[in-house]
Amino acid sequence: MTLSAEQPLAPRKLSAPSRLEDRRKIRRSKIFVPLILTMPHGEVRAHLLDIGTGGALCFSETQPQFDSIVDICWYSTRWAARVIWINGRRFGLRFLSPLSLESVQGVIEDGARRKRVHHIDQAAATPSASTTSPPIRTP
Numbered sequence: 001m002t003l004s005a006e007q008p009l010a011p012r013k014l015s016a017p018s019r020l021e022d023r024r025k026i027r028r029s030k031i032f033v034p035l036i037l038t039m040p041h042g043e044v045r046a047h048l049l050d051i052g053t054g055g056a057l058c059f060s061e062t063q064p065q066f067d068s069i070v071d072i073c074w075y076s077t078r079w080a081a082r083v084i085w086i087n088g089r090r091f092g093l094r095f096l097s098p099l100s101l102e103s104v105q106g107v108i109e110d111g112a113r114r115k116r117v118h119h120i121d122q123a124a125a126t127p128s129a130s131t132t133s134p135p136i137r138t139p
Contacts, residue, residue, distance in 0.1 A: 028052035029104070031111030038071035038078075039064050048072075051107050055081065055094040064091055074107060 028050040037046045037060060046060035056072070064070055064083045070093065072079045081093035 028055075028057070029108045031108055033074070033107055033111045033114065036073040037064070038073060040068055043073075048074075048107065048111070049090070051099075051104055053095075053098045053101060053104055055084070055092060057090060058093055059090050061089060063089065069096070074110075077103070079103075 029052070030050045031048055033048045033051075035046055035048060037044050037058070039062070044060055044062040046058050046062075049057040049059055051057075058072075063086060066083055066086055068083050070081055070083060072081055072093070079099065080096040082096065083091055084094045085092040
């Protein structure tokens with residue numbers, strides 16, 4: 001199609017913000033928190049990889065269905081979210097009702113606490129150099 005001077009360009013209408021504009025208007029924090037997802041076909045184990053008041057990035061061996069509603073179960077708390085994209089075992093969730101900053105902060109602190117405990121457990125499980133080195137033999 002060629003445009004001439006007689007054919008003005010139609011104004012571009014955007015009914016909703018573009019995906020790029022909409023992405024990450026709400027800051028998310030990277031975490032690694034285990035939880036249970038209740039999907040239409042049952043409960044599965046998953047991990048939150050990041051979270052914000054509007055949504056989360058999740059990882060699970062079991063892939064949810066695109067556009068399905070899942071319940072995120074973290075301790076005694078449940079949040080409903082829609083699966084908005086899937087890429088392998090990672091998928092994006094948009095909360096049906098935005099989370100409070102306090103809820104998000106609680107999850108972030110849990111992730112930080114688990115990370116510290118994991119590093120302490122790994123350090124305790126690693127033998128020190130003095131116990132792994134062979135004895136020095138003298139002639």
